Amino acid sequence: MPRGMASSLFPHEQIRNVQKECMDAVAEAIASKSHLIVHAPTGLGKTAAALAPALAFGMEHDKTVFFLTSRHTQHRIAIDTLRKIKEKSGKKIPAADMIGKKWMCSQEHAAKLSTSDFTEYCKKLREDGQCTYYNNTRTENKLTKLATQVLHSLIDQSPMHTEDLMHEAKKDELCSYELVLPLASSSNVIVADYYYIFHPKVSDHFFAKTGKKLEEAILIIDEGHNLPDRIRDLLSLRLTSFMLKRAIKEAKQHQFPEVMEHIVRLQEVLLQLAEDVKSQKQVSHDDFFNKVSAVAEYETLIEDITFAGDTVLAAQRQSSLRSVASFLEGWQGQDDGFLRYIESSSFHGEPSTTLTYACLDPNIVAGAIIAKTHATILMSGTLHPPEMYRDLLGFPKNTTLKVFESPFPKNNKLTLVIPKTTTRYEERSPAQFKEIGGIVSSLAENIPGNVAVFFPSYPLRDLVYPYMQDCKKTIFQEQMQMTKQEKAEFLENFKSYRKTGAALLGVMGANFAEGIDLPGDFLNGVVIVGLPLQPPDIVIKALIDYYDRKFGKGWDYGYLFPAFNKTLQGAGRCIRSETDRGVVVFLDKRYTWPRYFRCFPQEMDLAIKQDFIGSIAEFFKRDSK
Numbered sequence: 001m002p003r004g005m006a007s008s009l010f011p012h013e014q015i016r017n018v019q020k021e022c023m024d025a026v027a028e029a030i031a032s033k034s035h036l037i038v039h040a041p042t043g044l045g046k047t048a049a050a051l052a053p054a055l056a057f058g059m060e061h062d063k064t065v066f067f068l069t070s071r072h073t074q075h076r077i078a079i080d081t082l083r084k085i086k087e088k089s090g091k092k093i094p095a096a097d098m099i100g101k102k103w104m105c106s107q108e109h110a111a112k113l114s115t116s117d118f119t120e121y122c123k124k125l126r127e128d129g130q131c132t133y134y135n136n137t138r139t140e141n142k143l144t145k146l147a148t149q150v151l152h153s154l155i156d157q158s159p160m161h162t163e164d165l166m167h168e169a170k171k172d173e174l175c176s177y178e179l180v181l182p183l184a185s186s187s188n189v190i191v192a193d194y195y196y197i198f199h200p201k202v203s204d205h206f207f208a209k210t211g212k213k214l215e216e217a218i219l220i221i222d223e224g225h226n227l228p229d230r231i232r233d234l235l236s237l238r239l240t241s242f243m244l245k246r247a248i249k250e251a252k253q254h255q256f257p258e259v260m261e262h263i264v265r266l267q268e269v270l271l272q273l274a275e276d277v278k279s280q281k282q283v284s285h286d287d288f289f290n291k292v293s294a295v296a297e298y299e300t301l302i303e304d305i306t307f308a309g310d311t312v313l314a315a316q317r318q319s320s321l322r323s324v325a326s327f328l329e330g331w332q333g334q335d336d337g338f339l340r341y342i343e344s345s346s347f348h349g350e351p352s353t354t355l356t357y358a359c360l361d362p363n364i365v366a367g368a369i370i371a372k373t374h375a376t377i378l379m380s381g382t383l384h385p386p387e388m389y390r391d392l393l394g395f396p397k398n399t400t401l402k403v404f405e406s407p408f409p410k411n412n413k414l415t416l417v418i419p420k421t422t423t424r425y426e427e428r429s430p431a432q433f434k435e436i437g438g439i440v441s442s443l444a445e446n447i448p449g450n451v452a453v454f455f456p457s458y459p460l461r462d463l464v465y466p467y468m469q470d471c472k473k474t475i476f477q478e479q480m481q482m483t484k485q486e487k488a489e490f491l492e493n494f495k496s497y498r499k500t501g502a503a504l505l506g507v508m509g510a511n512f513a514e515g516i517d518l519p520g521d522f523l524n525g526v527v528i529v530g531l532p533l534q535p536p537d538i539v540i541k542a543l544i545d546y547y548d549r550k551f552g553k554g555w556d557y558g559y560l561f562p563a564f565n566k567t568l569q570g571a572g573r574c575i576r577s578e579t580d581r582g583v584v585v586f587l588d589k590r591y592t593w594p595r596y597f598r599c600f601p602q603e604m605d606l607a608i609k610q611d612f613i614g615s616i617a618e619f620f621k622r623d624s625k
Helices: 001-009 017-031 046-061 071-091 117-129 132-137 145-157 162-169 176-185 200-210 224-234 241-253 257-273 286-293 298-315 320-330 363-372 386-395 430-446 458-468 484-495 538-551 554-571 613-624
Strands: 037-038 064-068 096-099 189-192 217-221 237-240 279-283 338-347 352-361 377-379 400-403 413-418 451-455 474-477 502-507 526-530 582-587 606-608
Touching: 001 017, 001 046, 017 037, 017 046, 017 377, 017 400, 017 613, 037 386, 046 064, 046 071, 046 189, 046 217, 046 377, 064 484, 071 096, 071 189, 096 162, 096 176, 117 320, 132 145, 145 162, 145 176, 145 474, 162 352, 176 200, 200 377, 224 352, 224 363, 224 377, 224 554, 237 241, 237 320, 237 538, 241 257, 241 298, 241 352, 257 286, 257 298, 257 320, 257 352, 279 538, 286 298, 298 320, 338 538, 338 582, 363 386, 377 538, 377 613, 386 400, 386 554, 413 613, 430 458, 430 526, 430 582, 451 458, 458 474, 458 502, 474 484, 474 554, 526 554, 538 554, 554 582, 606 613
Parallel strands: 037 377, 037 400, 064 189, 064 217, 096 189, 217 377, 413 582, 413 606, 451 502, 451 526, 474 502, 526 582
Antiparallel strands: 237 352, 279 338, 338 352
């Protein structure tokens, strides 16, 4: 591929040296039909550096670029980048922006359904001819005249955000999803969630509908540190006592007495398996299968519950019966790379039992998919160490691993380790929480403007918070399960304090420790309180054992590095551009221990300080000169 073509598609006027190096690495991997893992800190401009050479090669060699990301905000960044490429180059860039089908549906309440329920609900409406949006879009298995006209308009306007496409479709009462599929068929770039490629059923349907081929695909996987857990979640199944209670109610309401009796017996099976279980216990395939088979012949039971569930879906939008049938079918899957366990807990004071078929190994699907692609580029600011992600996701051993340093001036950031406290489980106490609260308050007061403080968990944060009552800055506390609107309003309110200063108390891996940008003077400091290492539960222990057997690195791959990368994600919220200045603090004595200190990327310029106030004052004094 001529390098000039990639440069001509670069969306900005100047290419920084580190961006050029990244672009060359991407171009080389794609040209040689190989794979690349890129660990590149925030601010390098990974999206543009990957899209420009990938799009250049794809347009010249008739390949499709898939830009995959787990967050809707990253979709917007990718589409905006493609728009800039189109404006700067003058070339047409047909592109499709795809989110989950239910999120694109204009039917009222569709977004509130579970994915499996929505799939059946959508299918039922289409088959019965009751979806106006679908009927207006497709007839006799082809696009209507109106839909064809709108599609041509969308191609001309491309690239466009999903929200804009949905708005255009809804004006003519057309189905957004049925429009985006043919748009994707004619696109050079498809921006989509991971599951369009890595969920077996969704992927098969998508490629069949669009005519695209995995062998002709260039995958760019953004925020790639999230991919292993996302695949594990996609391949895991759960059967809960609440699900069974709802299924019994459905069977009774829709007059399936025999199915209701079977579900009651399944409820008894679940309780038998949970006897003497204080928290979690491993369960074998046969432990559950044999007990269920005593209720009724296993395959017949699945068929009967599925039929009842389909009947329920004809009358309402959701069905727990269908979810039960899906779990029973999935339970017959393989043992290798999976864990079967049962756990007892409580939900709002009510006892709860959950039987889980949990995926441990994302390579079960990822490795074969990556091997089929023309080239796969995995990138993130926290792919550390990159060889771990190569191993976890099944990349070939000859995959190129690239680690880039931050493009920003090093003297724009002060990174401190303060080894005065710990959140280590064995050392937690009111005295420890009081000292943490005092240090966090002092840091918040001595760092000008806004500061984000991330804790290992909500309960631990709430134990420290009472000792921050004397903090002179306004304190914001994020809440669990905030809606998209609540998060946006919370963040805007916090940003409005940039002059007087406020402290955001959040949690690593939760609402605000990943995927948000607070550029400029909206955030001048980040404090990472402790390490998010909890006593290993049954899943973590299984991961450690599994990766010990597979790679001899169970502790690192199954426990330590994934937790440590959550701290690095939180720390990355601070410096987002070349002009940003700020302080990042790691508050825990364990960060100085060799087993944990080795987890920091080499490019981090760490200073270990007991007396931190003077260092912070000197740093911001330099800023004011």
